[in-house]
Amino acid sequence: MTIRTRIAPSPTGYGHLGLLRTALYCYALAKKNNGQFIWRNEDTDQERFVPGTLEFNMKWIKEFGLNWDEGPDVGGPYAPYTQTERTDIYKEAYEKLISNGSAYRCFCTKERLDELRQIQTMSKQQTRYDGLCRNLTQEEIDKNLAENKPFTVRIKVPKDTKIEFDDIITHNHIVWNSNEVDDYIIVKSNGIPTYHLAAMYDDIIMKITYIFRGTEWLSSTPVHILIFDGLGIKPEDRPLIGHFPVILDPATPGKKFSKRNNSFRINGLVIRGYLKSAILNYIMLLGWAPKDNRELFTLEEFIQIFDLAGTQKSNPNWDAKKMDWFNGHYSRSLTLDQYTEEFINWIEKYLTTTSTEEINEVLISENIDADKVKKLINLSKKVIADKSILKSQLALVQERAISFWEALQQIEFFYNKPDNIDWSIKQLKSVQEQLQIIKSKISELMSSMDSDTSKWTHEEWEAGMRKIAEETNSKAGDIFMVLRVAVVGGPFSPPLFESLQILGKEEVLSRI
Protein backbone atom coordinates (compact mmCIF):
# COMPACT_ATOMS: atom_id res chain seq x y z
CA MET A 1 0.00 0.00 0.00
CA THR A 2 1.21 3.46 -0.82
CA ILE A 3 2.19 5.53 2.19
CA ARG A 4 0.22 8.75 2.32
CA THR A 5 0.69 11.36 5.02
CA ARG A 6 -0.90 14.73 5.49
CA ILE A 7 -0.33 18.01 7.20
CA ALA A 8 -3.61 19.70 8.00
CA PRO A 9 -3.23 23.07 9.68
CA SER A 10 -6.16 25.33 10.20
CA PRO A 11 -5.87 28.86 8.88
CA THR A 12 -6.58 30.36 12.28
CA GLY A 13 -3.05 31.38 13.15
CA TYR A 14 0.56 31.56 12.09
CA GLY A 15 2.33 28.24 12.29
CA HIS A 16 4.96 27.55 14.90
CA LEU A 17 7.93 25.23 14.91
CA GLY A 18 5.70 22.38 16.09
CA LEU A 19 3.91 22.55 12.75
CA LEU A 20 7.25 22.43 10.97
CA ARG A 21 8.19 19.35 12.96
CA THR A 22 4.98 17.50 12.14
CA ALA A 23 5.32 18.46 8.49
CA LEU A 24 8.92 17.29 8.48
CA TYR A 25 8.10 13.86 9.89
CA CYS A 26 5.10 13.43 7.57
CA TYR A 27 7.19 14.46 4.61
CA ALA A 28 10.09 12.18 5.55
CA LEU A 29 7.92 9.12 6.04
CA ALA A 30 6.11 9.63 2.76
CA LYS A 31 9.24 10.33 0.74
CA LYS A 32 11.16 7.48 2.28
CA ASN A 33 8.51 5.10 1.03
CA ASN A 34 7.90 6.75 -2.32
CA GLY A 35 4.52 7.81 -1.04
CA GLN A 36 2.67 11.11 -1.07
CA PHE A 37 2.63 14.02 1.28
CA ILE A 38 -0.61 15.98 1.26
CA TRP A 39 -1.59 19.44 2.43
CA ARG A 40 -5.17 19.82 3.51
CA ASN A 41 -6.72 23.10 4.51
CA GLU A 42 -8.81 22.54 7.64
CA ASP A 43 -10.85 25.70 7.61
CA THR A 44 -14.09 24.48 9.18
CA ASP A 45 -13.86 27.14 11.87
CA GLN A 46 -14.85 30.15 9.85
CA GLU A 47 -15.22 32.37 12.89
CA ARG A 48 -11.58 32.10 13.82
CA PHE A 49 -10.33 32.31 10.28
CA VAL A 50 -7.38 34.66 9.97
CA PRO A 51 -6.81 35.89 6.43
CA GLY A 52 -3.36 35.24 5.10
CA THR A 53 -2.42 32.48 7.48
CA LEU A 54 -2.99 29.67 5.00
CA GLU A 55 -0.71 31.38 2.52
CA PHE A 56 1.82 32.16 5.22
CA ASN A 57 1.97 28.58 6.45
CA MET A 58 2.18 27.13 2.97
CA LYS A 59 4.89 29.55 1.97
CA TRP A 60 7.07 28.72 4.91
CA ILE A 61 6.69 24.96 4.91
CA LYS A 62 7.68 25.16 1.27
CA GLU A 63 10.63 27.42 2.09
CA PHE A 64 12.00 24.59 4.18
CA GLY A 65 11.85 22.31 1.17
CA LEU A 66 8.86 20.25 2.27
CA ASN A 67 6.82 20.22 -0.90
CA TRP A 68 3.49 18.46 -0.95
CA ASP A 69 2.24 16.32 -3.78
CA GLU A 70 -1.39 17.26 -3.38
CA GLY A 71 -2.95 20.33 -1.86
CA PRO A 72 -5.21 23.36 -2.29
CA ASP A 73 -2.68 25.09 -4.52
CA VAL A 74 -1.50 22.15 -6.62
CA GLY A 75 -4.68 20.10 -6.72
CA GLY A 76 -4.67 16.33 -6.88
CA PRO A 77 -6.92 13.32 -7.33
CA TYR A 78 -8.96 14.05 -4.22
CA ALA A 79 -9.57 17.74 -4.78
CA PRO A 80 -10.78 19.98 -3.36
CA TYR A 81 -8.29 20.06 -0.50
CA THR A 82 -10.09 22.78 1.39
CA GLN A 83 -12.70 21.50 3.79
CA THR A 84 -15.29 24.24 3.39
CA GLU A 85 -15.45 23.23 -0.25
CA ARG A 86 -16.27 19.68 0.74
CA THR A 87 -19.38 20.13 2.89
CA ASP A 88 -21.52 17.98 0.60
CA ILE A 89 -19.08 15.15 1.04
CA TYR A 90 -19.37 15.33 4.82
CA LYS A 91 -23.12 15.32 4.62
CA GLU A 92 -23.19 11.82 3.23
CA ALA A 93 -20.88 10.79 6.05
CA TYR A 94 -22.95 12.06 8.92
CA GLU A 95 -26.21 10.93 7.39
CA LYS A 96 -24.77 7.47 7.27
CA LEU A 97 -23.68 7.75 10.90
CA ILE A 98 -27.12 8.89 11.98
CA SER A 99 -28.95 6.25 10.02
CA ASN A 100 -26.88 3.39 11.39
CA GLY A 101 -27.15 4.65 14.96
CA SER A 102 -23.55 5.80 15.39
CA ALA A 103 -24.59 9.40 15.79
CA TYR A 104 -27.68 11.37 16.64
CA ARG A 105 -29.19 14.80 16.20
CA CYS A 106 -29.02 17.02 19.26
CA PHE A 107 -31.54 19.84 19.49
CA CYS A 108 -30.15 21.32 22.69
CA THR A 109 -29.54 25.03 22.52
CA LYS A 110 -26.23 26.58 23.26
CA GLU A 111 -27.85 28.27 26.25
CA ARG A 112 -28.92 24.96 27.74
CA LEU A 113 -25.45 23.54 27.22
CA ASP A 114 -23.82 26.52 28.87
CA GLU A 115 -26.18 26.27 31.80
CA LEU A 116 -25.55 22.56 32.09
CA ARG A 117 -21.83 23.12 32.11
CA GLN A 118 -22.16 25.76 34.77
CA ILE A 119 -24.20 23.53 37.05
CA GLN A 120 -21.76 20.68 36.60
CA THR A 121 -18.81 22.91 37.34
CA MET A 122 -20.40 24.32 40.46
CA SER A 123 -21.29 20.89 41.81
CA LYS A 124 -17.79 19.70 40.89
CA GLN A 125 -19.07 17.15 38.43
CA GLN A 126 -17.49 16.31 35.11
CA THR A 127 -18.49 18.79 32.45
CA ARG A 128 -20.03 16.73 29.72
CA TYR A 129 -23.19 16.34 27.73
CA ASP A 130 -26.00 14.77 29.74
CA GLY A 131 -27.39 12.80 26.82
CA LEU A 132 -30.79 14.47 26.71
CA CYS A 133 -31.20 14.01 22.96
CA ARG A 134 -29.62 10.58 22.87
CA ASN A 135 -32.85 8.70 23.05
CA LEU A 136 -35.33 10.95 21.33
CA THR A 137 -38.18 9.04 19.71
CA GLN A 138 -38.53 9.23 15.95
CA GLU A 139 -41.72 11.20 16.58
CA GLU A 140 -39.93 13.85 18.62
CA ILE A 141 -37.15 14.08 16.07
CA ASP A 142 -39.60 14.50 13.21
CA LYS A 143 -41.47 17.12 15.14
CA ASN A 144 -38.28 19.11 15.83
CA LEU A 145 -37.24 18.79 12.21
CA ALA A 146 -40.68 19.94 11.04
CA GLU A 147 -40.37 22.97 13.31
CA ASN A 148 -36.99 23.68 11.71
CA LYS A 149 -35.25 23.53 15.04
CA PRO A 150 -31.50 23.84 14.58
CA PHE A 151 -29.52 20.79 15.57
CA THR A 152 -26.01 19.54 15.93
CA VAL A 153 -24.89 15.99 15.36
CA ARG A 154 -23.22 14.11 18.18
CA ILE A 155 -21.32 10.87 18.11
CA LYS A 156 -23.23 8.23 20.05
CA VAL A 157 -20.62 6.74 22.34
CA PRO A 158 -21.62 3.19 23.27
CA LYS A 159 -21.87 2.31 26.96
CA ASP A 160 -19.73 -0.11 28.94
CA THR A 161 -17.21 -0.96 26.32
CA LYS A 162 -13.55 -0.41 25.59
CA ILE A 163 -12.19 1.85 22.91
CA GLU A 164 -8.56 1.17 22.11
CA PHE A 165 -5.80 1.80 19.62
CA ASP A 166 -2.04 1.55 19.17
CA ASP A 167 -0.17 4.82 18.98
CA ILE A 168 2.53 4.50 16.35
CA ILE A 169 4.61 7.37 17.69
CA THR A 170 4.63 6.60 21.41
CA HIS A 171 4.13 2.86 20.83
CA ASN A 172 1.52 2.74 23.54
CA HIS A 173 -1.59 0.64 23.49
CA ILE A 174 -4.17 3.03 24.88
CA VAL A 175 -7.52 1.94 26.24
CA TRP A 176 -10.48 4.05 27.26
CA ASN A 177 -13.58 3.03 29.12
CA SER A 178 -16.27 4.27 26.76
CA ASN A 179 -18.25 5.66 29.72
CA GLU A 180 -15.49 8.25 30.10
CA VAL A 181 -15.92 9.51 26.57
CA ASP A 182 -18.31 12.37 25.92
CA ASP A 183 -20.75 12.51 23.00
CA TYR A 184 -18.68 15.00 21.00
CA ILE A 185 -20.36 17.26 18.51
CA ILE A 186 -19.27 16.22 15.03
CA VAL A 187 -21.48 18.58 13.03
CA LYS A 188 -22.20 22.13 14.12
CA SER A 189 -25.65 23.66 13.90
CA ASN A 190 -24.56 25.57 10.79
CA GLY A 191 -24.14 22.26 9.04
CA ILE A 192 -20.35 22.41 8.95
CA PRO A 193 -18.63 19.44 10.55
CA THR A 194 -16.12 19.87 13.35
CA TYR A 195 -12.55 18.69 12.98
CA HIS A 196 -13.39 15.23 14.23
CA LEU A 197 -15.69 14.28 11.39
CA ALA A 198 -14.16 16.35 8.63
CA ALA A 199 -10.59 15.28 9.21
CA MET A 200 -11.32 11.61 9.76
CA TYR A 201 -13.63 11.32 6.80
CA ASP A 202 -11.17 13.13 4.58
CA ASP A 203 -8.40 10.87 5.78
CA ILE A 204 -10.42 7.88 4.67
CA ILE A 205 -11.44 9.33 1.34
CA MET A 206 -7.97 10.63 0.62
CA LYS A 207 -6.52 7.26 1.56
CA ILE A 208 -4.25 8.67 4.24
CA THR A 209 -2.27 5.87 5.84
CA TYR A 210 -0.57 7.72 8.69
CA ILE A 211 -2.02 10.45 10.88
CA PHE A 212 0.71 12.33 12.72
CA ARG A 213 -0.42 15.05 15.10
CA GLY A 214 0.35 16.69 18.40
CA THR A 215 -0.53 15.00 21.66
CA GLU A 216 -3.29 17.53 22.26
CA TRP A 217 -5.37 15.27 20.00
CA LEU A 218 -4.90 12.16 22.05
CA SER A 219 -7.93 12.63 24.23
CA SER A 220 -10.28 12.97 21.28
CA THR A 221 -8.87 9.92 19.56
CA PRO A 222 -11.61 7.59 20.89
CA VAL A 223 -14.16 9.74 19.09
CA HIS A 224 -12.16 9.42 15.90
CA ILE A 225 -12.08 5.67 16.30
CA LEU A 226 -15.83 5.63 16.79
CA ILE A 227 -16.23 7.66 13.61
CA PHE A 228 -14.16 5.14 11.69
CA ASP A 229 -16.20 2.32 13.17
CA GLY A 230 -19.49 4.04 12.38
CA LEU A 231 -18.39 4.60 8.83
CA GLY A 232 -17.79 0.89 8.53
CA ILE A 233 -14.00 1.06 8.40
CA LYS A 234 -12.45 -2.10 9.78
CA PRO A 235 -9.71 -1.55 12.39
CA GLU A 236 -7.05 -2.93 10.08
CA ASP A 237 -8.10 -0.49 7.35
CA ARG A 238 -7.93 2.62 9.52
CA PRO A 239 -5.11 5.08 9.09
CA LEU A 240 -2.40 4.55 11.71
CA ILE A 241 -2.46 7.28 14.31
CA GLY A 242 0.46 8.72 16.28
CA HIS A 243 0.86 11.62 18.67
CA PHE A 244 4.01 13.68 19.13
CA PRO A 245 4.91 15.13 22.51
CA VAL A 246 4.73 18.90 22.82
CA ILE A 247 7.82 21.03 22.52
CA LEU A 248 8.40 22.93 25.74
CA ASP A 249 9.71 26.45 26.08
CA PRO A 250 12.33 26.62 28.85
CA ALA A 251 11.59 30.33 29.24
CA THR A 252 8.26 29.33 30.72
CA PRO A 253 9.09 26.07 32.49
CA GLY A 254 6.83 23.19 31.64
CA LYS A 255 4.86 25.21 29.15
CA LYS A 256 4.64 24.73 25.45
CA PHE A 257 5.61 27.36 22.93
CA SER A 258 3.81 30.55 23.68
CA LYS A 259 1.61 31.64 20.85
CA ARG A 260 2.79 35.13 21.51
CA ASN A 261 6.46 34.33 21.24
CA ASN A 262 7.22 35.10 17.66
CA SER A 263 10.70 33.68 17.69
CA PHE A 264 8.99 30.28 17.68
CA ARG A 265 6.91 31.26 14.71
CA ILE A 266 7.87 29.15 11.75
CA ASN A 267 9.79 31.99 10.11
CA GLY A 268 11.19 33.46 13.32
CA LEU A 269 14.59 31.83 13.26
CA VAL A 270 15.00 32.46 9.55
CA ILE A 271 14.43 36.14 10.09
CA ARG A 272 16.95 36.05 12.90
CA GLY A 273 19.46 34.80 10.37
CA TYR A 274 19.52 31.06 11.01
CA LEU A 275 20.13 28.61 8.20
CA LYS A 276 17.14 26.52 7.20
CA SER A 277 19.33 23.43 7.04
CA ALA A 278 20.36 23.99 10.67
CA ILE A 279 16.81 24.65 11.85
CA LEU A 280 15.55 21.55 10.11
CA ASN A 281 18.37 19.48 11.55
CA TYR A 282 17.64 20.59 15.09
CA ILE A 283 13.89 20.05 14.63
CA MET A 284 14.54 16.50 13.43
CA LEU A 285 15.94 15.67 16.84
CA LEU A 286 13.07 17.19 18.79
CA GLY A 287 11.01 14.06 19.00
CA TRP A 288 13.13 11.52 17.25
CA ALA A 289 16.59 10.04 17.69
CA PRO A 290 18.45 7.30 15.83
CA LYS A 291 19.89 4.39 17.79
CA ASP A 292 23.45 5.37 16.99
CA ASN A 293 22.95 8.92 18.30
CA ARG A 294 24.03 10.52 15.07
CA GLU A 295 22.97 14.15 15.02
CA LEU A 296 23.95 15.67 11.71
CA PHE A 297 21.54 15.10 8.85
CA THR A 298 20.64 16.82 5.65
CA LEU A 299 16.98 16.58 4.66
CA GLU A 300 17.82 13.85 2.15
CA GLU A 301 19.74 11.86 4.73
CA PHE A 302 16.94 12.26 7.22
CA ILE A 303 14.41 10.91 4.75
CA GLN A 304 16.51 7.80 4.31
CA ILE A 305 17.07 7.16 7.98
CA PHE A 306 13.85 8.32 9.65
CA ASP A 307 11.89 5.54 11.26
CA LEU A 308 9.03 5.21 13.70
CA ALA A 309 11.21 3.21 16.10
CA GLY A 310 13.14 6.32 17.07
CA THR A 311 10.24 8.55 18.02
CA GLN A 312 10.24 9.93 21.57
CA LYS A 313 7.55 9.88 24.21
CA SER A 314 8.42 12.69 26.52
CA ASN A 315 8.18 16.42 25.97
CA PRO A 316 11.45 17.91 24.73
CA ASN A 317 12.65 21.35 25.79
CA TRP A 318 13.67 23.83 23.16
CA ASP A 319 17.38 24.39 23.70
CA ALA A 320 18.39 27.67 22.11
CA LYS A 321 22.06 26.95 22.78
CA LYS A 322 21.94 23.74 20.86
CA MET A 323 20.13 25.48 18.04
CA ASP A 324 22.98 27.98 18.03
CA TRP A 325 25.52 25.21 17.88
CA PHE A 326 23.81 23.63 14.89
CA ASN A 327 23.66 26.96 13.13
CA GLY A 328 27.29 27.73 13.85
CA HIS A 329 28.25 24.31 12.62
CA TYR A 330 26.34 24.67 9.38
CA SER A 331 27.55 28.24 8.87
CA ARG A 332 31.16 27.20 9.20
CA SER A 333 30.73 24.26 6.88
CA LEU A 334 29.74 26.54 3.99
CA THR A 335 32.36 27.83 1.59
CA LEU A 336 32.91 31.57 1.75
CA ASP A 337 31.10 31.98 -1.55
CA GLN A 338 28.12 30.00 -0.30
CA TYR A 339 28.12 31.84 2.99
CA THR A 340 28.16 35.22 1.24
CA GLU A 341 25.42 34.15 -1.09
CA GLU A 342 23.24 32.92 1.76
CA PHE A 343 23.89 36.10 3.70
CA ILE A 344 22.79 38.28 0.78
CA ASN A 345 19.83 36.00 0.21
CA TRP A 346 18.84 36.41 3.86
CA ILE A 347 18.87 40.18 3.55
CA GLU A 348 17.11 40.38 0.22
CA LYS A 349 14.58 37.63 0.68
CA TYR A 350 13.74 37.72 4.35
CA LEU A 351 15.03 40.74 6.23
CA THR A 352 14.01 43.48 3.86
CA THR A 353 10.71 41.91 2.85
CA THR A 354 9.37 41.33 6.33
CA SER A 355 7.36 43.99 8.11
CA THR A 356 9.15 46.11 10.68
CA GLU A 357 6.66 45.07 13.34
CA GLU A 358 7.35 41.42 12.79
CA ILE A 359 11.11 41.90 12.70
CA ASN A 360 10.96 43.85 15.91
CA GLU A 361 8.90 41.18 17.62
CA VAL A 362 11.32 38.52 16.56
CA LEU A 363 14.56 40.39 17.13
CA ILE A 364 14.09 42.72 20.04
CA SER A 365 14.44 39.87 22.48
CA GLU A 366 18.19 39.85 21.89
CA ASN A 367 18.85 42.88 24.06
CA ILE A 368 18.61 45.17 21.12
CA ASP A 369 16.22 48.07 21.04
CA ALA A 370 13.98 49.02 18.16
CA ASP A 371 16.25 51.87 17.04
CA LYS A 372 19.21 49.59 16.86
CA VAL A 373 17.21 47.07 14.85
CA LYS A 374 16.14 49.78 12.45
CA LYS A 375 19.71 50.97 12.09
CA LEU A 376 20.96 47.49 11.35
CA ILE A 377 18.27 46.85 8.77
CA ASN A 378 19.32 50.02 7.00
CA LEU A 379 22.88 48.84 7.23
CA SER A 380 21.88 45.50 5.72
CA LYS A 381 20.73 47.26 2.57
CA LYS A 382 24.05 49.04 2.38
CA VAL A 383 26.30 46.02 2.82
CA ILE A 384 24.97 44.15 -0.18
CA ALA A 385 25.98 46.96 -2.53
CA ASP A 386 29.45 45.58 -3.18
CA LYS A 387 29.57 41.82 -3.11
CA SER A 388 33.33 41.41 -3.18
CA ILE A 389 33.92 43.81 -0.30
CA LEU A 390 31.17 42.09 1.65
CA LYS A 391 32.78 38.77 0.97
CA SER A 392 36.11 39.91 2.38
CA GLN A 393 34.34 41.18 5.48
CA LEU A 394 32.30 38.03 5.96
CA ALA A 395 35.48 35.98 5.66
CA LEU A 396 36.50 37.48 8.98
CA VAL A 397 33.23 36.82 10.83
CA GLN A 398 31.90 33.60 9.31
CA GLU A 399 33.40 31.40 11.98
CA ARG A 400 32.58 33.69 14.87
CA ALA A 401 28.98 34.63 14.20
CA ILE A 402 26.21 32.33 15.32
CA SER A 403 23.68 33.81 12.90
CA PHE A 404 23.58 36.20 9.96
CA TRP A 405 22.07 38.73 12.29
CA GLU A 406 25.17 38.49 14.45
CA ALA A 407 27.42 38.59 11.42
CA LEU A 408 25.74 41.80 10.35
CA GLN A 409 26.45 43.34 13.71
CA GLN A 410 30.03 42.15 13.61
CA ILE A 411 30.74 43.87 10.31
CA GLU A 412 28.94 47.06 11.25
CA PHE A 413 32.17 48.83 12.17
CA PHE A 414 33.33 48.64 8.57
CA TYR A 415 30.51 51.02 7.70
CA ASN A 416 29.95 53.12 10.77
CA LYS A 417 32.63 54.91 12.74
CA PRO A 418 32.20 53.91 16.37
CA ASP A 419 30.88 56.62 18.64
CA ASN A 420 30.70 56.94 22.41
CA ILE A 421 33.68 54.69 22.91
CA ASP A 422 34.12 53.60 26.48
CA TRP A 423 37.86 53.81 27.13
CA SER A 424 37.55 52.80 30.75
CA ILE A 425 36.84 49.14 30.06
CA LYS A 426 38.76 46.56 32.05
CA GLN A 427 40.66 45.33 29.01
CA LEU A 428 42.39 48.72 28.87
CA LYS A 429 42.99 49.09 32.58
CA SER A 430 46.76 48.57 32.57
CA VAL A 431 47.41 51.16 29.88
CA GLN A 432 44.90 53.70 31.10
CA GLU A 433 47.59 56.26 31.97
CA GLN A 434 49.37 56.23 28.65
CA LEU A 435 46.41 55.98 26.31
CA GLN A 436 47.22 59.20 24.49
CA ILE A 437 50.90 58.35 24.04
CA ILE A 438 50.07 54.91 22.73
CA LYS A 439 47.45 56.27 20.37
CA SER A 440 49.81 58.80 18.89
CA LYS A 441 52.50 56.18 18.46
CA ILE A 442 50.02 53.88 16.70
CA SER A 443 49.00 56.80 14.55
CA GLU A 444 52.61 57.37 13.64
CA LEU A 445 53.05 53.72 12.75
CA MET A 446 49.99 53.69 10.56
CA SER A 447 51.07 56.85 8.80
CA SER A 448 54.38 55.29 7.95
CA MET A 449 52.72 52.39 6.16
CA ASP A 450 51.81 52.21 2.49
CA SER A 451 48.55 53.84 1.53
CA ASP A 452 47.73 50.71 -0.44
CA THR A 453 46.79 48.34 2.37
CA SER A 454 47.15 45.30 0.16
CA LYS A 455 50.89 45.90 0.27
CA TRP A 456 50.95 45.65 4.05
CA THR A 457 52.51 42.62 5.59
CA HIS A 458 51.47 41.13 8.85
CA GLU A 459 55.10 40.94 9.99
CA GLU A 460 55.82 44.59 9.36
CA TRP A 461 52.70 45.75 11.14
CA GLU A 462 53.06 43.44 14.09
CA ALA A 463 56.72 44.37 14.55
CA GLY A 464 55.71 47.99 14.70
CA MET A 465 53.02 47.29 17.27
CA ARG A 466 55.40 45.29 19.44
CA LYS A 467 57.95 48.07 19.25
CA ILE A 468 55.36 50.47 20.68
CA ALA A 469 54.78 48.03 23.48
CA GLU A 470 58.48 48.07 24.32
CA GLU A 471 58.72 51.85 24.17
CA THR A 472 55.75 52.32 26.47
CA ASN A 473 56.78 49.44 28.67
CA SER A 474 53.45 47.71 28.27
CA LYS A 475 52.22 44.41 26.99
CA ALA A 476 51.85 43.91 23.26
CA GLY A 477 48.31 42.62 23.75
CA ASP A 478 47.34 45.94 25.31
CA ILE A 479 48.66 47.90 22.36
CA PHE A 480 46.59 45.75 20.03
CA MET A 481 43.62 46.35 22.28
CA VAL A 482 43.97 50.12 22.12
CA LEU A 483 43.96 49.97 18.34
CA ARG A 484 41.05 47.55 18.38
CA VAL A 485 38.88 49.70 20.58
CA ALA A 486 39.67 52.78 18.52
CA VAL A 487 38.82 51.07 15.26
CA VAL A 488 35.81 48.89 16.12
CA GLY A 489 34.58 50.61 19.27
CA GLY A 490 34.81 47.68 21.65
CA PRO A 491 37.07 44.94 23.00
CA PHE A 492 35.84 42.24 20.61
CA SER A 493 36.56 42.17 16.93
CA PRO A 494 37.45 40.04 13.95
CA PRO A 495 41.20 39.65 13.31
CA LEU A 496 42.61 43.16 13.58
CA PHE A 497 45.16 43.23 10.81
CA GLU A 498 42.76 41.98 8.16
CA SER A 499 40.11 44.39 9.40
CA LEU A 500 42.50 47.31 9.01
CA GLN A 501 43.33 46.25 5.49
CA ILE A 502 39.69 46.27 4.51
CA LEU A 503 39.05 49.55 6.26
CA GLY A 504 41.88 51.35 4.46
CA LYS A 505 44.70 53.48 5.78
CA GLU A 506 42.86 56.75 5.77
CA GLU A 507 39.82 55.46 7.60
CA VAL A 508 41.97 53.72 10.19
CA LEU A 509 43.94 56.90 10.84
CA SER A 510 40.76 58.89 11.25
CA ARG A 511 39.61 56.55 13.97
CA ILE A 512 42.71 56.58 16.14
Place this chain on the structure above:
RNA sequence: GGCCCUAUCGUCUAACGGUUAGGACAUCGCCUUCUCAAGGCGGUAAUCUGAGUUCGAUUCUCAGUAGGGUCACCA
Protein backbone atom coordinates in the same frame (compact mmCIF):
# COMPACT_ATOMS: atom_id res chain seq x y z
C1' G B 1 -10.77 17.35 40.06
C1' G B 2 -11.90 13.02 36.08
C1' C B 3 -9.48 10.63 32.06
C1' C B 4 -4.86 9.94 29.42
C1' C B 5 0.45 10.45 28.87
C1' U B 6 5.57 11.10 30.69
C1' A B 7 10.01 10.44 34.13
C1' U B 8 18.52 8.61 32.60
C1' C B 9 23.79 14.29 33.48
C1' G B 10 21.39 21.50 33.51
C1' U B 11 19.31 20.16 28.13
C1' C B 12 18.50 16.43 23.89
C1' U B 13 19.31 11.43 24.21
C1' A B 14 21.92 5.87 23.98
C1' A B 15 21.86 1.44 26.74
C1' C B 16 15.41 -3.26 24.26
C1' G B 17 17.75 -7.84 32.63
C1' G B 18 24.39 -8.28 33.41
C1' U B 19 28.10 -1.66 30.66
C1' U B 20 33.65 1.53 34.83
C1' A B 21 25.60 3.95 32.57
C1' G B 22 27.84 6.01 26.33
C1' G B 23 27.32 10.46 22.98
C1' A B 24 25.93 15.63 21.79
C1' C B 25 24.87 20.77 23.56
C1' A B 26 25.89 23.66 27.81
C1' U B 27 29.52 24.22 31.74
C1' C B 28 34.70 24.04 33.87
C1' G B 29 40.17 23.49 33.05
C1' C B 30 44.44 23.26 29.78
C1' C B 31 46.67 24.08 24.79
C1' U B 32 46.55 27.50 20.57
C1' U B 33 46.18 33.03 20.36
C1' C B 34 46.69 40.57 19.31
C1' U B 35 40.65 40.36 21.47
C1' C B 36 36.35 37.38 20.47
C1' A B 37 35.55 33.01 18.20
C1' A B 38 36.87 28.48 15.93
C1' G B 39 39.91 24.16 16.76
C1' G B 40 42.56 20.32 19.94
C1' C B 41 42.89 17.73 24.74
C1' G B 42 40.78 16.74 29.46
C1' G B 43 37.28 17.26 33.76
C1' U B 44 32.52 17.84 36.68
C1' A B 45 27.68 16.00 35.99
C1' A B 46 22.19 11.43 35.56
C1' U B 47 18.98 6.33 36.13
C1' C B 48 12.55 10.70 40.83
C1' U B 49 11.15 7.79 45.59
C1' G B 50 9.45 3.19 47.80
C1' A B 51 8.06 -1.75 47.41
C1' G B 52 7.92 -6.28 44.44
C1' U B 53 9.70 -10.03 40.43
C1' U B 54 14.76 -11.93 39.50
C1' C B 55 21.03 -14.81 40.90
C1' G B 56 20.97 -9.77 38.94
C1' A B 57 17.20 -4.22 37.61
C1' U B 58 18.01 2.24 34.15
C1' U B 59 15.35 -1.78 31.78
C1' C B 60 9.59 -5.79 34.05
C1' U B 61 5.15 -4.94 37.86
C1' C B 62 2.67 -1.89 41.51
C1' A B 63 2.27 2.44 44.51
C1' G B 64 3.80 7.31 45.62
C1' U B 65 5.81 11.97 43.88
C1' A B 66 6.58 15.43 40.10
C1' G B 67 5.53 17.29 35.21
C1' G B 68 2.51 17.47 30.72
C1' G B 69 -2.12 16.90 27.61
C1' U B 70 -7.37 17.23 27.65
C1' C B 71 -12.22 18.06 29.52
C1' A B 72 -15.91 24.11 23.45
C1' C B 73 -21.24 24.07 18.19
C1' C B 74 -11.64 25.58 18.34
C1' A B 75 -8.57 23.09 15.73
